[in-house]
Amino acid sequence: MRVVLTRPAAEGARWSADLARHGHQAVSLPLIDIGPTPDPLARRAARDRLPAYQAAMFVSANAVRQFAGSAPELGWPRATQAWATGPGTAQALREAGVPDAQIVAPADDAVRFDSEALWERAAAAVQPGWRVLVVRGAGADGAPAGRDWLTVRLQAAGAAVDQVAAYARRLPHWSDSQRAAAEQAAVDGSVWLFSSSEAVGNLRRLLPAQDWSRARALATHERIAQAAREAGFVVACVRPGLDALVRALESPR
Template identity: 40%
Template sequence: MSTVVITRPLAQAQPLAARIAALGRDVAVLPLLDISPLPDTTALRATLARAADYALLAFVSPNAVDAAFPHIPQWPHGLGAAVVGEGSRAALLAHGVPAQDIVSPADPAASDSEHLLKALDLEALQGRRVLIVRGESGRELLADSLRAAGVLVDTVAAYRRAVPPLDDAFAARLSELTAEPNDWIVTSSEALRGLLRRLEELDGQAAVAKMQRQHLLVPHARIAETAKLAGFHRVTLTGSGDDRLVAALQLRS
């Protein structure tokens, strides 16, 4: 049976790896994004100290949640939180945010900024302040759309992310995992694009072609579209959350 390759950042990969291994599947963890703390958290700490001044805090990923909460000693009563995926919702719940304070897309298969915007009460937010907690870079769609709706938007970086460099160990692992057909869990368009860049560095189009023959499992329609535009033909859209990823793998077992 093929190996399941989990490409999430390490902290989010390990719990999923344990669940998949319990199904009897071989698992390889190959993080395609390295997550690291900011060298200077002054702006982050100062902004989150004023969390209660906002009508809503939006977190772009579980990494944003985990990087922010050391600087939020207590979740302000009644403060709303917005997330795009089930992983981020679970992270907020783990940090003690009440479920009734969390807004996310209604359809787990459409966990992205576009569908989060549909779930938000934009009329109620008009003229009020919203904080988006994210990495040092990212999509501007959420911030731009909120501003267009009359919302006062601030953004703050909570962490930095980067595609791993193509050192000897990473190159050897890529070669090994693309040599045979495997199931790859890819949870970020940025990570997928970075992977293809590293494969091009490794062995040009030949390495990319091997990767394009792999089977991808992706939680979001946007990642599926990125994959198809990059030449992948075996792409399964699972919907957001570990439960759906695991269920999709069980269907293939």
């Protein structure tokens, strides 16, 4: 099966190698470009303030890696929880030296991996007066960007929430060969893998006139699936992770 990977380039390379071991051909067409944060001083200051927070929530593995920067480990404070929305982010925290006992995340066999699933695990511990840091990417204006669902829940529970952008998410610049590969993958039976609604939106910006009605996609969340359907794809939801993706690729349509 030919799979189109839309994750940032570094992640796409790892997924391509993993899929090749399972006999699938992968082409990487990154739909989000990861760059340095526009305000590195704010990121470093947030790292220095970590002991002042009862918890720090990371929206993705990229958020963990970019927050850590060039340091091999984060030097995680003993009294601060590290929150992750899924197993990939939790693994990135472990690789950054965060002890397992301080990581709060949905179970590996959870039905979904998102802020709602994380809140189900974290809510009981949150107390009025808590301070929580949310580490995420920056939008086009350089400010932290993303869903505010968890922030609203935390504030309703009496917690104070700070946000910091650990990296910048940008529209990638595709070469002519990448555009041609995407146009071919719209009609040749390839399966597109989407793990971000933003990626779907960027694809529509890069190829605004493309008809996606003959293209099949797998999405890792219903919100992402809906965005892909609105673009014209035939979409199915799949749990995040390599094993679930391989099962979906090899199951009858």
